[in-house]
Amino acid sequence: MSLFTPFLLLLALLRTPLFVVIAASAMLGFYNSEIDLSVISIEIYRLADMSVLLAIPLFTFAGYLLGESQASTRLVNITNCLLGWMPGGLAIVAIFACALFTAFTGASGITIIALGALLYPALQQSGYSEKFNLGLLTSSGSLGLLFAPSLPLILYGVVAQQMSLDEPVGIDQLFIAGIFPGLLMLTMLAVYSMLQPGIKRQAESFDWATTIAAIKAAKWEIPLPVIILGGIYGGYFAVSEAAAVTAVYVLIVEVLILKEIGFRQLTVIMRESMVLVGGIMIIIGASLASTNYLIDAEIPTQLFDFIQQHIDNKLTFLILLNLFLLVLGMMLDIFSALVIFVPIILPIAMGYDIHPIHLGIIFLANMQLGYFTPPVGMNLFIASYRFHKPVMTLYKATIPFFLILLIAVLVITYWPGLSLALLS
Amino acid sequence: MNLAIRFLHRLEDSLLVFLLSALIVLASTQIVLRNLFDSGLVWVDPLLRVMVLWLGMIGAAVAAREHKHIQIDVLTRLLSSKILVPVQVLVDLFSAFVCLTIAWYGLTWIQYDYADQIKSFIGVSAWMLEIIVPITFSIIGARYLGHSLQGLLQYFRPNLKQDSTE
Numbered sequence: 184m185s186l187f188t189p190f191l192l193l194l195a196l197l198r199t200p201l202f203v204v205i206a207a208s209a210m211l212g213f214y215n216s217e218i219d220l221s222v223i224s225i226e227i228y229r230l231a232d233m234s235v236l237l238a239i240p241l242f243t244f245a246g247y248l249l250g251e252s253q254a255s256t257r258l259v260n261i262t263n264c265l266l267g268w269m270p271g272g273l274a275i276v277a278i279f280a281c282a283l284f285t286a287f288t289g290a291s292g293i294t295i296i297a298l299g300a301l302l303y304p305a306l307q308q309s310g311y312s313e314k315f316n317l318g319l320l321t322s323s324g325s326l327g328l329l330f331a332p333s334l335p336l337i338l339y340g341v342v343a344q345q346m347s348l349d350e351p352v353g354i355d356q357l358f359i360a361g362i363f364p365g366l367l368m369l370t371m372l373a374v375y376s377m378l379q380p381g382i383k384r385q386a387e388s389f390d391w392a393t394t395i396a397a398i399k400a401a402k403w404e405i406p407l408p409v410i411i412l413g414g415i416y417g418g419y420f421a422v423s424e425a426a427a428v429t430a431v432y433v434l435i436v437e438v439l440i441l442k443e444i445g446f447r448q449l450t451v452i453m454r455e456s457m458v459l460v461g462g463i464m465i466i467i468g469a470s471l472a473s474t475n476y477l478i479d480a481e482i483p484t485q486l487f488d489f490i491q492q493h494i495d496n497k498l499t500f501l502i503l504l505n506l507f508l509l510v511l512g513m514m515l516d517i518f519s520a521l522v523i524f525v526p527i528i529l530p531i532a533m534g535y536d537i538h539p540i541h542l543g544i545i546f547l548a549n550m551q552l553g554y555f556t557p558p559v560g561m562n563l564f565i566a567s568y569r570f571h572k573p574v575m576t577l578y579k580a581t582i583p584f585f586l587i588l589l590i591a592v593l594v595i596t597y598w599p600g601l602s603l604a605l606l607s
Numbered sequence: 608m609n610l611a612i613r614f615l616h617r618l619e620d621s622l623l624v625f626l627l628s629a630l631i632v633l634a635s636t637q638i639v640l641r642n643l644f645d646s647g648l649v650w651v652d653p654l655l656r657v658m659v660l661w662l663g664m665i666g667a668a669v670a671a672r673e674h675k676h677i678q679i680d681v682l683t684r685l686l687s688s689k690i691l692v693p694v695q696v697l698v699d700l701f702s703a704f705v706c707l708t709i710a711w712y713g714l715t716w717i718q719y720d721y722a723d724q725i726k727s728f729i730g731v732s733a734w735m736l737e738i739i740v741p742i743t744f745s746i747i748g749a750r751y752l753g754h755s756l757q758g759l760l761q762y763f764r765p766n767l768k769q770d771s772t773e
Contacts, residue, residue: 194701197694198683200676202667203702206709224713224740231660231736234652237634240662244627427634434631450624454669457623461666462677468663519677559681 187211201519202462202469209473212480226472230464234423235341235354240460241426242334245433246288247456252437252444255297257401258284259305264394273309274376277302277319278369282327283408287429289334292565295324299569315379318580319372321566322588325554326368328517328547329361331415332425335517335550336361339543340422341467342525345474352539354422358415360540360602364548364595371587403436463518470522483530490531500535501545501596504528508546512553513560520550537599544602548592555581615746619669626662630655653728657736664743671747674754692762699755706748713741 188208195204206223213222230236249255262276269275280302285294299320306316328335340354398405411429414420420428438444444452477483494500511520525546532542554562557578567574595601633651641647670676683691720734727733 194698195679196682197698198678198680199698200671200678200702202676203705207701207705210705210708219715220708220712221716223709224716224737224744227709227740228660228737230663231653231656234656236659236663237630237655240627240630240659241634244631423634424638427631427638430631431635453624453627454620457627457662457666458670458673458675459666461663461668462670462675464660464663465667465670466677514679514681516677559684 201515201523202465205466205473205523206469209469209476212473212476216476216479222475223469223472226475227465227468229471230468233341233345235337235344236464236467237423238332238337238426239334239463240457241423241430242332242337243289243460244453244456245426245429246293246334247452248433248437248444248449249284250288250293250297251448251452252441254401254404254437255280255284256301257397257404259298259301261394261397261401261405263305264390264397268389269377271373271377271379273302273306274311274315274319274379275373277306278323278326278372278376281320281323282330282365282369285323285325285327286330286333287408287411292324292562294327295320295562295565295569299324299566303570311376311379314580315376317566317570317572317577318582318584319376320570321562321577321581322555322584323372324562324565325551326372327365328551329365329368329544331358331361331412332422332429333361335521335547336543337422338463338467338518338521339525339546342470342522343529343539343543345471346478346526346529348529348533348539350533350539352543355415355418356540356606357543359605360544361547362605363601364544364591367594367601368548368551368588368591371591372584375583375587403440407432407436466519467522470526473523474526477526483527486527487531487534491534497535497537498597500532501537504532504545505549505592505596508549509552509556512550513556513558515553516561517547517550517554520553521546538603540606541599541602545592545596548595552585552588552592556585557581616672619665619672622665623662623669626658626665630658630662633658650728657727661739664739668743668746668750671750692758696755696758696762699751699758703748703751703755706744706751710741710744710748713744717741 191204191208191211194207195201209226210220210223213220258280259276262280263273266272266275266279277298281294281298284298288294288297302320303316306319307313311319327333336357337354340352340357343352407429410432411420411425414428415422415425438446438449490500494503511524515523528546529539529542533539537545554560555566555577557563557574563574563577563581566572566577634655637647637651637655667676683694686694717734717738720737721732725733727736
């Protein structure tokens with residue numbers, strides 16, 4: 184195995200599809216252990232044993248549908264009426280709207296595409312500098328990752344559940360654990376926005392008439408977060424049920440009631456969203472095989488023993504973990520990072536007495552930064568395309584936001600209580 | 608040949624739309640039954656899980672058609688297109704090899720289950736549900752083979768504009 188690892192790594196860096204790299208590493212491992220290679224297909228077929236996976240196509244489809252409809256406009260309008268009158272209001276609007284939209288659409292860069300066009304000129308008008316706007320919108324594209332029902336949170340739960348830990352990792356628990364860390368990030372960004380020089384106060388103060396009009400316009404979408412978040416946090420729905428309800432609800436509202444999506448477009452959206460789902464599922468499938476091999480070969484245990492010889496305390500481990508995850512987030516998209524590295528890191532982290540749910544929040548919070556960390560953070564390129572700005576401009580614009588969120592990530596990492604308080 | 612390929616594309620696209628629609632209908636029916644009537648159909652949950660697998664596998668086959676698989680784009684940004692094309696040919700060949708190997712060994716597994724007449728839920732033979740794994744891996748493998756052939760053509764005759772025939 185050790186001989187081929189650099190070779191596989193090189194292939195991965197040269198744009199080999201990640202599922203191929205993962206499957207190849209599992210194949211090599213099994214081949215060396217003289218296990219028949221039909222095991223790969225058998226492991227992939229285990230995808231059909233995991234009932235939580237049902238949530239993935241349903242949430243992805245609902246997210247795509249929301250992204251294609253006018254829901255983003257209505258969301259911005261209503262947030263603007265409710266929060267826009269505050270000092271720094273419009274930036275706060277942007278932060279909250281992006282977080283909510285990302286949580287529901289699954290952090291695939293769609294937030295920048297859907298909300299960026301609305302928020303960018305509006306922010307410009309209310310006196311924020313261009314640099315601030317670009318930085319804010321680029322870094323907000325991954326905000327909300329820690330709130331239910333975000334797909335990466337679900338995926339972390341799926342992967343962790345595969346590992347049969349002593350301490351079960353419930354997806355509903357992850358949803359609860361993400362609340363305070365997510366709010367911390369929102370608050371820190373909001374405060375920073377309020378402190379920006381030169382912003383004009385929105386001319387209009389809070390206005391009942393326009394607020395009611397905005398609420399009326401969004402009357403079909405407002406119940407969605409209420410039903411879903413209430414259902415999940417209240418313990419009425421399992422995650423896959425919440426996903427089914429979301430998909431049906433969004434389908435009825437956007438296609439049948441508001442008629443913003445035609446039948447033809449609907450089939451296109453269904454197909455497109457399932458292509459993304461296919462890309463994620465096959466990586467999960469391949470990683471079921473490679474994880475099985477990793478555990479058989481006791482690789483996490485060996486790694487842990489090795490690391491423990493050099494790092495004897497939790498604090499040093501956490502610092503190194505942060506560094507490692509930041510680099511990882513720059514190189515890998517969040518889905519692959521989760522399925523490839525959680526099976527390796529989780530047992531090691533538990534050896535250092537880190538709670539598996541806390542680790543999930545640390546992992547995702549770090550990955551969220553990776554979305555807009557130069558040179559290869561995905562959202563930098565999406566924003567560059569969306570706002571027609573060179574990537575270098577975005578690198579510079581996101582620096583202050585990176586630093587602020589980095590502080591948030593450090594707080595989240597070194598203060599387990601922030602994540603775990605609501606659980607006990 | 609071209610007709611067969613177009614038929615396959617049409618079939619894959621339709622299956623994605625059909626399976627997702629069925630998934631939504633079945634999953635929500637189950638919720639209604641469970642919550643309002645306190646019952647539920649026993650065969651629905653395993654069926655849903657298999658449908659998710661089929662959706663994922665077919666989606667992955669379509670993703671291979673359109674180069675939409677998740678990959679890392681770090682090193683390739685630094686390479687000139689002169690090196691990039693042959694590198695991509697090799698990478699595609701490697702992907703084809705891995706996928707076709709998985710498909711080949713997967714077929715032996717299916718054969719065993721077929722010979723032993725292993726049953727899945729509600730009496731469906733297990734192999735009928737399992738066969739999607741080798742089928743889609745064969746398609747994905749064939750597609751990467753096609754991509755690498757295209758790359759070769761492009762490398763040796765860069766001026767020739769060829770139509771997609773994978």
